[in-house]
Amino acid sequence: MSKPTYIHGVILGAFCLGFGVILAATDRLTAEPIEQRALDDKQNSLSQVIPVSIHDNNPVKDTLTLNHDGKDITVYRATRDGKVTGVAYQIEGTGYGGEIRLMMAVDAEGKILGVRALAHKETPGLGDKIDAAKTDWITRFTGLSLGAPPVEKWKVKKDGGQFDQFSGATITPRGVVKAIREGLEFYAENKTQLLEVR
């Protein structure tokens, strides 16, 4: 072959440039719709935990950022007639397969409005029963608060608490119950700030 060596570099460079341009253009073109979809998704998960009847605002837009244990937590607030009727925020628990992300909402009295699992990597068939699509286990937290049941009962039955674990999977529900308890404690600690009318 009489081709000079640099020609390979030029060819590779040309392909990189060409596809780079195509990707950049696609990214620009899709950035806005993707952002819109992400917002829709958030709204969707919020509407699962905050009943429509308690608010007349858009909780996705009414946010508040609080620092808790060195982490920023974004709180979505539901208000009606200018009063805060509920707050929703994301909590994290540790399950069998790593982090479990949940969205929970609490009303002004500190009672849970709803909890949903957003993302997890639990074992299919065992730990994934925390998904509302699989079983209704996660809905039994609705209406509970830090006082009811008492704090020492906020555990799975195996640990002396009052919540059912799944047969074959204790770590997942244990992580979820702990995360929800911590979520309620977060609410109790920051109640004044959370309910403050702006």
Next chain:
Amino acid sequence: MATQYRTIIKDGLWDNNGVLCMLLGMCPTMAMTTSATNGFGMGLATAAVMAASNLLVAMFRGYITHEVRVPVYILIVAAMVTLVDLSMNAWMHELYKVLGLFIPLIVSNCLPLARLEAFASKEKVIPSLLDGLFMGIGFTLSLTAIGAVREIIGSGTLFADASLLLGPAFKFMEMRVLPSDMNVLVMVLPPGGFMATGFMVVGKRILDLRAGKQISMGGAHAVG
């Protein structure tokens, strides 16, 4: 010409099937066949990427020198995957929520790369497009079959959540084959992937032997 196309189609679907014969793309095969629907979705996304990248490589095959062909192929596959990922997220979001997880995994699949090297870099545009498409469809069928076996034994259902992937019209496909207390959970877990795939490979070879075909090993470089 027509016989060449027939061979390409038959190769992709059965004779030289990416999973059951070449044993390529094992990473997504194991990871994504926990249900028939998952396998099907992963297969479809892979087929789209394979058809597009085969087409592109065949178009540019005169310009890609031998020395830099592998980086260029990887570049093309990665660009196609990103393109599919971004545009599905933007314009087919419902589908993306189900398939989204699988799409970046296509990059880790060596089947597209193998077809670029073995086929598209030597052949004309139309046969290459067909090869990519039918290799992809063959991949889809194998993954769906493996997923179906694992799902039936592991969770007792078949095509669960198919309506999420294909639209509400496909609700009829979702069925329960075995009662839920008869599940053999291990089939949904990673070992089940190896077992189901292994038995399927053996099954295909037995069928081929019965049909009097010669078994070819490592057919990645088979002539299309």
